[in-house]
Amino acid sequence: MLLKRIEAKTLPDALAKVRAECGGDALLVETKQTPRGYLIVAASPQAAAPRALDQAGGAALLSKWTRGFQSLADAATAFGLPDSVLRAVEKALLGTRVELSRPGDPAVPGLAAKVLAGLLRRERRVEDADATFRTLALVGPTGVGKTTTLAKLAARAKDRGERVAILTLDTYRMAAVEQLRAYADLMAAPFEVCFTATDLRRALQQHADKDRVYVDTTGRSPRDRDALPLLEGNLRAGQCATLLCLAAGTRAADARLVLDAYEPLGLDAVCLTKWDETTAPGEALGAVVERGLPLSHVCVGQEVPQDILAAAPQALAEAAFDLQAEKAAS
Ligand SMILES: Nc1nc2c(ncn2[C@@H]2O[C@H](COP(=O)(O)OP(=O)(O)OP(=O)(O)O)[C@@H](O)[C@H]2O)c(=O)[nH]1
Ligand SMILES: [Mg+2]
Known part of the structure; x- marks a missing residue:
């Protein structure tokens, strides 16, 4: 795989350079802050595409994938995972001793899931007992489940015995305040409405004794510049x-x-919501993996607080390759 090191002063600049030099499907192998700004190591998926040969060893292109990887790639494609991520997995497998030139090596599925799990970064700090995230704001497009997810996280923190406060910056949508106040009342957590940055700072000072402060925000279209x-x-x-x-x-x-x-x-983590409403979560998941962003949770329904799971890379990878169904059937 062709790896490129790209440096820029800011993360958005570095990402723009990656897109310009490696294309929109580039896979971010590493992203880190340096004294000069940001360093991204990116892989261009096109450069990694292995050519499958026909049985006579000719140059005819039979398929995009090596034969031993084909059925896994088919399952993961139906799940929605992009070729860029699958290429990275296939490439990693080609560097191991498993047999990919023909189907049937029983070691391939498990190893493929391990490689994919390794690409899925998990962000534990959102919920760890010693979490570094004391104040967590939930952001995202309209109607994705920010307020519901906040209520789930806050209720779980309360169940762990943590002191929790809930703030909202969403004074835009009608009834948004009342929706969150109802959740806060249910869990007997203090609740503040913040109209400005000054309000927010004041509320945070007022709740400096809390272990966790969750901040809800207004849903915004990605086009709302x-x-x-x-x-x-x-x-x-x-x-x-x-x-x-x-x-x-x-x-x-x-x-x-x-x-x-x-x-x-400056996203610290991503939570994939409404997992229960789709048959192809791999498209969104793949976009997160391509950016090298860590996943914190997966939300699987409307019920507060139970319908939320900590992101589990191995289980997600097995689901992507449909190995759970295989395990259940065997
Ligand atoms: N099926 C399903 N529904 C969900 C999930 N999370 C939230 N919802 C539902 O999605 C709808 C919108 O949820 P909200 O939490 O109000 O979404 P929001 O992002 O805060 O919306 P805005 O504040 O209007 O931008 C509600 O009906 C929720 O019950 C989930 O994981 N699965
Ligand atoms: Mg909301």
């Missing part, structure tokens, strides 16, 4: 960690649009 910088300013003023809620059924191109729009906010 006016509202997002304002939100960014508010969240910076409150020094909030940022959790992006992205509906799992979002198509790849739309998921990339959302990530492009929200990455300048």
Whole structure:
């Protein structure tokens, strides 16, 4: 696989360079901050495409995938995973001792799942007992489940015995405040409405004794270029960690649009919501993997607090390759 090192002063600049030099499907192998800005190691999926030969060893292109990887690629494609991610998995397998030139090596599925699980970064700090995220803002497009996810996270924190406060910056949508106040009342957590960055700072000071402060925000279209910088300013003023809620059924191109729009906010993690409403969550999941962003949770229904799971890379990878069905059948 052709790897490129790309440096820029800011993360959005570095990502723009990656897209220009490696294409929109580039896979981010590593992203880190350096004294000069950001360094991204990116892989161009086109450069990694192995050519499958026909049985006579000719140059005819039979398929995009090596024969031993074909059925896994078919399952993962139906799940929605993009070729860029599958190429990275196939490439990694080609560097091991498993047999990929023909189907049937029993070691291939398990190893493929392990490789894919390794590409899925898990963000534990959102919920760990010693989490570094004390103040967590939930952001994302309209109606993706930010408020519901916030209620789930806050209720779980309360169940763990943590002191919790709930704040909202969503004074835009009618009834948004009442929706969240109802959840806060149910869990007997203090609730504050913040209209400005100053309100937010004041509320955070007032709740400096809390273990967790969750901040709800207004849903914004990724195309709303006016509202997002304002939100960014508010969240910076409150020094909030940022959790992006992205509906799992979002198509790849739309998921990339959302990530492009929200990455300048400095995303700390992504939560894939409404997993229960789609048969192809791999498109959104793949977009998150391509950006090297960590996943915190997967939401699987409307019920608060139970319909949320900590992201489990191995289980997600097995689901992508349909290995759970295989295991259940064997
Ligand atoms: N099926 C399913 N529905 C969900 C999930 N999460 C939230 N919902 C539902 O999606 C709808 C919108 O949820 P909200 O939490 O209000 O979404 P939001 O992002 O806060 O919406 P805005 O504040 O209007 O941008 C509600 O009917 C929720 O019950 C989920 O994981 N699965
Ligand atoms: Mg909301």
